[in-house]
Amino acid sequence: MSIAVHNASKLFPGDAKTDERDAEVIARTALGMPSCLRPVPEEDELEGARRLEAQRADLPEDRTHQVNRLRALMLESCPAFEAAMRPEEAWCLAALERLGGPWNIRDAGRRRYRGAAKGAPAGRAEALWDSVGGSTRPTEAVVVPIIARRIREDTEEVERLAGLIGDVVRGDETYRCLLTVPGVGPRTAAQLVLDVAIEDFADHDHLASYCGLAPRNRQSGTSISSVAATPQGNRQLKNLLIFSCSCLSRSSGYFRDCFDRCRGRGMPYKAALKAVARKRLKVIFAVMRDRVPYDPGLLRA
Incomplete structure (x- = not known):
């Protein structure tokens, strides 16, 4: 709400806050x-799931930040270890x-390491162990476990919230x-x-x-108009809609035919996926509007 108010305030004189x-x-x-007003949503199960989704959406960013911190720390101490990690x-x-x-x-020894890395693929575990010999200086014994714990907790929290959200939307x-x-x-x-x-x-x-x-x-006045892809929109939803079409390019049916026609016209692979996603969105809109299952016969009609 504060961001919306800040943007709207630019329409009025003054800069006081x-x-x-x-x-x-x-x-x-x-x-x-x-027309800019939106109704206050009623409190229901889906509204609760939306709050959970907002919380879940922040966790991958924090996890990525912690992974980057860990890799930067390892890169300074032992590049070979960072590559195998x-x-x-x-x-x-x-x-x-x-x-x-x-x-x-290295100080803990191979036996303790194998016990701590239980369940690891043999090749990867050995590669990580072999890389510790190239360590140039001691790594902070406190910092690394803290970062690793943060990454694990974020991962577990994402999975837990995804499960709670799934339980709600399945109904x-x-x-x-x-x-x-x-x-x-899903x-x-x-x-x-x-x-x-x-x-x-x-x-x-x-x-x-x-x-x-x-x-x-x-387009502006008599200038030449252009049509190009936009970086705007719901980025997470956009990526899901586009990349979920990759399986359609390997299947058979109406959307595979659309993909083949796009590729036949010289479209790059990703552009063809986006075109198929746009066409499929018409179906998604109708399904959500009418709350009826998808009927492939209507597309062939």
Whole structure:
């Protein structure tokens, strides 16, 4: 809300930041541009799931930050260890959290290391052990376990929240209907249900614009207009919709035929996927609007 008020305040004179001015900006914006107002959502199970999704969406960013911190630290201490390290895998995190960095792993010995890295693929575990011999200086014995623990906790929290969200959306009728659309799996269907209030979109073109799948027109006066892809829109939903079409390019059916036609016209692979995602979004819009399962016969008609 504060970001929306800040952007709207630029339409009015003055640059003061007070509660009174914020209230005036909200009131005048509501009077002058009522179409910008959105109804307050009713408290229901999906609204609770949306809050969980907002929390879950922040965790991967923090996890990536911690992984980058860990890699930077290891790169200074032992580049070979950093190259062999797999912080996205549980066994590697367990070893780092329990023993520390390469210097500490070497001091612990092979036996303790193998016990800490239980469940690791033999080749990767041996490669990580062999790399500790190149450590040039002791790594902080406290910092590495802390970072590894943060990464593990973020990963576990993402999985836990994803499970809670899944339990909620599985009871939603729109979610079940979306699963019948080709290429739409549980992750994409859940994101659509949580991010898209279908009654807010007049047609599939407006939905495509929200998802970042509609082109952006540029024209001013007599200047030559251009149509190009836009970086705007819901980026997470855009990526899910596009890359979930990759399986359609390897299957058979209507959307595979669309993909082949796009490629036949010289489109690059990713552009063809985006074109198929845009075409499939028409189906998704109809399924969400009418809450009916996907009927492939209608596309062939």
